[in-house]
Amino acid sequence: MxxxxxxxxxxxxxxxxxxxxxxxxxxxxxxxxxxxxxxxxxxxxxxxxxxxxxxxxxxxxxxxxxxxxxxxxxxxxxxxxxxxxxxxxxxxxxxxxxxxxxxxxxxxxxxxxxxxxxxxxxxxxxxxxxxxxxxxxxxxxxxxxxxxxxxxxxxxxxxxxxxxxxxxxxxxxxxxxxxxxxxxxxxxxxxxxxxxxxxxxxxxxxxxxxxxxxxxxxxxxxxxxxxxxxxxxxxxxDLTPYEKLKLHILNLGHTVLADIWMKENRPAEETVKAILGDAGIRERLLTIYRDEVIPGFAAKGLGKQAEDYVAATLERFDNPFLEHRMREIANHHAEKLVRRIVDFKAWTPDVPMPRLTAIVAAQ
Missing domain, CATH: 3.40.50.720 (NAD(P)-binding Rossmann-like Domain)
Structure with missing residues (x-):
């Protein structure tokens, strides 16, 4: 053998x-x-x-x-x-x-x-x-x-x-x-x-x-x-585009949701699927993707790839079988904010990101 x-x-x-x-x-x-x-x-x-x-x-x-x-x-x-x-x-x-x-x-x-x-x-x-x-x-x-x-x-x-x-x-x-x-x-x-x-x-x-x-x-x-x-x-x-898409769309989205989950004292066992069932929270995430994340990638020539990856990410977040708990995603939140949001802003410094900036500033 x-x-x-x-x-x-x-x-x-x-x-x-x-x-x-x-x-x-x-x-x-x-x-x-x-x-x-x-x-x-x-x-x-x-x-x-x-x-x-x-x-x-x-x-x-x-x-x-x-x-x-x-x-x-x-x-x-x-x-x-x-x-x-x-x-x-x-x-x-x-x-x-x-x-x-x-x-x-x-x-x-x-x-x-x-x-x-x-x-x-x-x-x-x-x-x-x-x-x-x-x-x-x-x-x-x-x-x-x-x-x-x-x-x-x-x-x-x-x-x-x-x-x-x-x-x-x-x-x-x-x-x-x-x-x-x-x-x-x-x-x-x-x-x-x-x-x-x-x-x-x-x-x-x-x-x-x-x-x-x-x-x-x-x-x-x-x-x-x-x-x-x-x-x-x-x-x-070159792996860079794939790394950036995952880190600053999928992972960034998780961190945005974890930030909301912690600050608003939401249910301890809440999942990604459940928190996105709140129409207001869903719209907050969609707005960040639409107005800040996709323009940031577009500034690097990756706008279409980012749009496609956002669509795939939302489908993954809505997985009806997945029990992905917010308390697990919220682990090491401060470190994740730096890698997923602060580093994204530094990578695309000319794109306005008021909502992401506010998330980081509130820590």
Whole structure:
């Protein structure tokens, strides 16, 4: 059993995104092959998930919502995962698969996945994901150093460049070898990616419920290998427009609604769908999109793309099956205001944005 795709992370997002895409592509003969999934945290409560991910019949992904005006409610079984391992108990096998089989490496290690502690490299199996990845890359280099594509899916801008910077920083301390350093820069393809899909609920022990909308945009560069061909995977020359559209329309809209939810002391368990059921609040958001957000994108030559993305975003917000709670969106509100609103105003400084300005000023 050879698995050319190696995935770090067992999140419900990856189950309903990359794993599902590869499964659908395999049915058409348009994927590199199947996936080995590696758990990096050693969390004992996820042991059952590991077994279920590689079950012979696959695991379920339910896609529910609206797309292009149509209601969608379908269940699929994902059969792309061939093997599961844990860095806590299967490190030697992880090294072997990484060196002998892998052509593409995916990761989705959460908000703290790139955090590196002061004693990160003290043990044979480093504590952080960048530390583990460095050790694996060094083993691959020593085994002949075949080319490899890294496709991080963490929600970090320019995530490939950020991960590369972390790994090279650790490499200088643990493996101060100029040949290894050159290989990391020349033979490892560190791709910047953007992922976009709301995966609202897990299915235990493995599986997920997701919206119909899905995007995996990958910035092209020489030597890039993608895991499969799929309608929701776009290889693009520049990720910037896709990042800006998501951050300053979808995410900005969430933050505007969260600001209203907190300031007006609305119900604790209110969802995006429910708050937009208030006609007055809906009109406030639509006005911001129409008078401030779309003109801002138009000033950058992206007016039509912004109009289309706003329409898709509103359809996603109105998903009748999605229980996306405002209290979850409101987490880290002050930080999100900066990234989603303040940075948008700075990106398009000549476009008047009185309502967005007022939201920021009131903090």
């Amino acid at each position: 050879r698995t050319p795709i190696l995935q770090f992370g067992t999140s419900r997002f990856l189950q309903a995104h990359a794993d599902l895409f590869v499964s659908e592509a395999l049915e058409k003969g348009e994927a590199l092959g199947r996936i080995t999934v590696v758990q990096t945290t050693g969390s004992p409560e996820r042991a059952g998930r590991l077994a279920a991910l590689a079950a012979p019949g696959g695991f379920p992904v339910i896609v529910r919502g609206r797309k292009d005006g149509r209601e969608i409610n379908r269940e699929q079984h994902v059969t792309s995962v061939a093997r599961t391992l844990s860095t806590a108990s299967d490190w030697d096998e992880v090294v072997r698969v990484f060196c002998d089989e892998s052509e593409v490496v995916l990761s989705n290690t959460g908000d703290t996945g790139y955090r590196i502690g002061q004693v990160d490299l003290a043990d044979a199996v480093p504590a952080s994901f960048p530390g583990k990845l460095l050790a694996l890359l060094h083993a691959r280099f020593q085994a002949g150093g075949r080319r490899l594509t890294m496709l991080p899916c963490e929600l970090i801008s320019r995530n490939g460049e950020v991960l590369k910077r972390h790994v090279l920083g650790l490499q200088a301390d643990r493996y101060p070898d100029s040949a290894f350093s050159a290989w990391l820069s020349e033979k490892v393809i560190w791709a910047n990616t953007l992922v976009d899909r709301i995966v609202s609920e897990p299915i235990e022990p493995a599986g997920a419920i997701a919206e119909p909308y899905a995007l995996w945009a990958i910035e092209n560069q020489p030597g890039l290998t993608v895991p499969c061909r799929h309608a929701n995977i776009l290889v693009v020359d």
